[in-house]
Amino acid sequence: MANGGDQFGLAERPDSDCMDSPKETKQENHSYPVNSPASPQTASSQQGMEGIKVFLHDRELWTKFDEVGTEMIITKAGRRMFPSYKVKVTGLNPKTKYILLMDIVPGDDHRYKFADNKWSITGKAEPAMPGRLYVHPDSPATGAHWSRQLVSFQKLKLTNNHLDPFGHIILNSMHKYQPRLHIVKADENNGFGSKNTAFCTHVFSETAFIAVTSYQNHKITQLKIENNPFAKGFRGSDDNELHRMAKLQGKDYPVVPRSTVRQRACSTGSPFAGEGRGLRGSPEAAGSPYSCENDLSSSSPQELLSPPPTHYTLPHLQHIQQPQGYHCTKRKVEENCSPGNRQHSYKKPFTCSSPSEGESYYHPSSYPHPLANNPASGLTDSPYSSEMGQRQACMFAASEPRLDELNCTSWSYTCPLPSAMTPMEPYPPYTPHPPYSSSPQGSRLSGIAHQSSPPLGEHVAHNPYQSQSSGPSTQTSQNIHSRQLSPPLREYPRYTPSLSPPLYHTLETHTHIRCGVPEWSAAS
DNA sequence: TCTGGCACATC
């Protein structure tokens, strides 16, 4: 773990956005020209995505976990994440419709183990699970709607069941992951399938975690118990806890909770502790300054500023931060983003060429852009939305997700794909460092959801971004990119919710690479 | 490692 990449974290916090965008969010006033394909940079501006800022809610809490090495339980039935992923979004055009969705991509290509009170690499990661996208139930909705209050993804669930029929996000235990937020413009002028679909991706490195079937680090257990209302029963104030435990154990005398014991044993602190995780650049980066208006409880920016935890090496988290790492990264760096932040916003606008173009590419794991999945009609009008019910969250799945190629992706809507409920196909081989060449068509699409991506970490290391963490940006999140999607999206049959469970609709997008060009098909 | 059942908590 911990490795070297961490260092970067410390950077500072930038206050400025990576992009040129105005710091402020004057959402209301911006005019957002759509469709002009200009150069990427320009494009983005035109797309109106550059002024979007995302602040992680409860960033301080996330940071506490991150400093120890966040673990998220995954169960067959699906388990929520805690802390919950909630964000405050500003800079959206009040009248424009957007789709907000999340995906969770591999943080690297290693498998971890927790021994001697610390995480360490124990081997190579298993093939990435089919990537699934969790579309916020309110999608599509106007910028005014999203800006009105915190956007919560707390209902998102994680599972280790590769055949999960509920649309939960499938992860492998003992593997590191990085959640990502994608904001997709769903205007009429920007329907999916159109070349102009603009979107941006935000990654908060402090939300990286290792999936586990049972907690490994007692410190994490304690943090969960202390902060999750549903775990209140395990809090114990001293006596209470002892008595409770005794009771549970059927003993007459107080028993020391296991967790407590462990803690003491390891008391020293998290294993990670001494080494900086680096990931996090400055705390604030993430959230900061802006953090939250409303209730975002988060603390003031200043608080956030506190010095980064310097050391610690978590295997997992380390690099995660740089979501962008992949392809986009370079560009981004160069272009603008400030490195320092954890949040990187890569806003590079991007115009994708048509899919067919051909770049040779092989994305083993291309992750379809979430958008793609949606109804072609675009989330906008939402056939989708209406039908599915906007309130329902949709899951999209793709084969291996990757962060990197945002650019080259093409999205297809799979949204509600039947496949969702069906077992996934064999995953494409995990390619840590695939030749991502660009891809022609699909490629572009891949954007957001690129799943199989190589581990974030690695990239990070190489990335300029990483270090950059100190960059100027203020934003919390990093925008991985914002650009236009141009690929030909295919529209998949809409999923008819006959399936029982589904609060979530899963869309699984399978990418088949043929002739260098990926095709998206819905799993049947 | 992972699973299912449990008591306790929130919603």
Place this chain on the structure above:
DNA sequence: AGATGTGCCAG
């Protein structure tokens, strides 16, 4: 009051 979200623990 029932459904659901928690970590614990035995297996």
